[in-house]
Amino acid sequence: MLTATAEESRAGSRIAPLEPGQRPRPGPQRTSQGTARVSDDQLLDFVDAFVHDTNGSLFVAAEFTELLAEGAQGNLNPEQQRLLQIIHDRTYTVHDILESLHWAVKLRAGGDHFMPRPSSVQEVLELTIPRLLRRARSRIREFRTNVRDTPPTMRCDPNVASLILVNLFTHVSYLLNNSHTLTLQVEPLPGRSHNACRFIVTSGTPPFVRTEACTGFNAYFDLAATMADETNCFTLDPDVEEGELAGVAIPTDETDNAFLKPGE
């Protein structure tokens, strides 16, 4: 039987106690109601360390399951191989969730940067669909994409655009009662001061009023403060029709608003 050394079993942590002489960080403040409260920056510091440390453990889980599967080829029955594959895949699901959490807290603290570059709808979808299916596979019976007449290139931060879409659509999927067929439709959005693509999720039967999803998502990310149209980056699509679940518009042209700062 294999045993891990004590050192290998130890998960490293950067959330270390303060060294002598080190200036302590300001602790949680008390609100007027007497409850404790930390600032957005303190929360971001903590979440950054938490995400970093957890990703280290996820790396170990993913790498070791992969090495075990490779080393045991021929000695595992199909069911055992499937279980190892599930463990391996789930590590990346947790990683995706952590990235979303990290991103949401960064956005909240005004520390997120867009890094716009020439990209394409295809690239955004290639980042989005695997993440979305890992997050919401059990609630989506079938997922289709329908891309129509979109420009061949678009200037955006594909990673951030993907995080927006995955979080929005995962949120939407939580509101579905049963597994549904969802279609992600991408099309040019005419009639705006800038060129934009609409990313819209539709379902065969509207299971709920679409504003529920948008309202929930707005509250989750405090989007009203951070993603008003004047950021010129992307926004929840206000023109989503009945029967469509939720949508996001992403501009395809040059933007100088590459930095988000809530409240400004």
Next chain:
Amino acid sequence: MKKCALIVDDEPAIVTGLRLRLEAVGWRTLTANDGLNCLRLATRHRPDLVVLDVRMPDQDGLQTLAEIRNCPETADIPVVMISGSAEDRQEALHAGANAFLTKPHRTHDFLQVISDLADTRAHRPGAVRTVTAAVPKT
């Protein structure tokens, strides 16, 4: 002759994972659990590649990288920096890393970066690629 990689991380399990992965594809490995040992081994053995964690206690990966680049014996060794936080990417590349990978990363991405750098014994900061999105193999 086998290529030699120096793996540097303060977490022993991560060192083990990287070591087994590299040895499985024919590399010889050296390991260190902090920046000081990294510099000592890099100077003595002049590995073909350093895989260096960004966040380590005492001397972190960025300081270690700066010393690798400042030392004539080690300045041209390709360095792949790894971190559990994508936040470290810009600093790592700015400090002179040849590539940056987040943990967990796809094995394919890691091996591709290693392969790209294997014959590149030249200081070309950020010249290879950066990978920050992790997606499991399908």
